Amino acid sequence: MKELINLSTYKIEMDIFDSDWGKVESFLDRHQLDGIELYVDQSPLPDGIPDRLIQGVHLPYWMGRHRAWMDNDAFSCGMDESEKIYLFGGLSRGEVVGNFRRAMENAHFLDAAYGVFHVAYVELEHVFTRSFDCTDRDVMDTTAAFLNESVSSFPGGEPPVRLFFENLWWPGLTFLDPGAITYFTEQLDFDNWAFVLDVGHLMAATMRCNKEEDAVDTILEVLSKHSDDIVDRIEGMHFHCSISGEYMRACFDMDIPENFDKMPFYDRLGKVMQVVERMDQHMPFTDERCSEIVDYVSPDYLTHEFILHDLQSTEHKLRTQRDALNKGMRKISKT
Structure with missing residues (x-):
């Protein structure tokens, strides 16, 4: 199993390493990590990315793309172009498909082993209303059509690049319904795919995880309902902890912020992200029983996925989680 950490080329994250890939490599060596899962989109890749450090990539997630595949008028609605590009991935279906193809080509150029793709749908107001007007399978239908065309x-x-489908807690791939997973994969016209299990996202989806020790049992219970074939297809894991069950349940009674529909797009997005960050905490595991999840799945790639603010907190989170994981794995190996 290769252990990675997430990173993007956004300034806020590259500043942690003074935009110096040599410092990134030293960080990986210091923590005995195998490489990076790098966020890439359709934009031209920055110069100087050392592909020897890149094990996988995270492809772009256009959260509203499902609506654009359901509603022919989505691209001609009154929202600003920047909002359409952020939500739908482009200004037309053809442009969205082209952008996704370029993102996959970027992943291939970096010689990445895989590219992560979210199978999920949510728009900004849904975070407050939870009124999606669609089912998991509806989202899977449009996603399969989009992927097949792309x-x-x-x-x-x-x-x-091998596509790794990632779970979220919005409509789409949640990992809560084994039948829906089969429904989705049977619609795919290609074979170069697998799953990446985001452990924190699955915690949020269950809405039952209030303590870390109980969360491990919850995740193992969910996974036990899946066939061996599905578990074997989980080749990647995003590893982090999100003890947000109480908050997830409370969100069903959440009010939309006052004058939300009149706010500029990025102000609305900021309000949404305040909620999402409480749902999806990206905290390190501290209980060594977290190793039981990894042992059950046996992924090829495990990404320690955190929200990166500064070097000190990133190293603290990484050390905390790896200590818990390694202690647990040593115990398992002795049994």
Whole structure:
């Protein structure tokens, strides 16, 4: 199993390493990590990224793309172009498909082993209302159609990088319904895919995780309902802890902020992210029983996925979680 950490080329994260890839490599060596899961989108890649450090990539997530595939008028609605690009991934279906193809090509250029893709749908107001007007399978239908079209032009109709489908707690792939997973995968016209299990997202989806020790049992209970074939297809893991069950349940009674629909897009997005960060905490595991989740799945890639603010807190989170994981794995190996 290769252990990674997440990173993007956004200034706020690169500033942690003074925009020096040599310092990034020293960080990986210091913590005995195998590399990075790097966020990439359709934009031209910055110069100087050492591909030897890149094990995987996280592809862009256009949270409202499902609506754009359901509603022919979505791209002609009155929202600003910047909002359409952020939510839908472009200003037309063809542009969205082209942008996703370029993102996959960027991943291939970096020689990434995989590219993570969210199978989920949420728009800004849904975070408050939870009124989605669609089912998991509705989102899976449009996602499969989008993916099939996007990869069809590549040699053999296969994506140039293995696609890892990631779970969220919004409509789509949640990992709570084994039947829905089979429904989704049977619609795919290509074979170069697997799953990445985001442990914190699954905690949020259950809305039952209030203590870390109980959360491990909850995750193992959910996973036990899946077939061996599905668990075997979980080749990646985003590893972090999100003890937000009480907050997730309380969100069903949440009010939309006053004058929300009149706010500029990025102000609305800021309000939404305040809520999402409480749902999806990205904190380190401290209980060594977290190793039982890793042992059950046996992923090929495990990404210690945190919200990166500064070097000191990042190193503290990483050391905390790896200490818990390694202690637990040593115990398991002795049994």
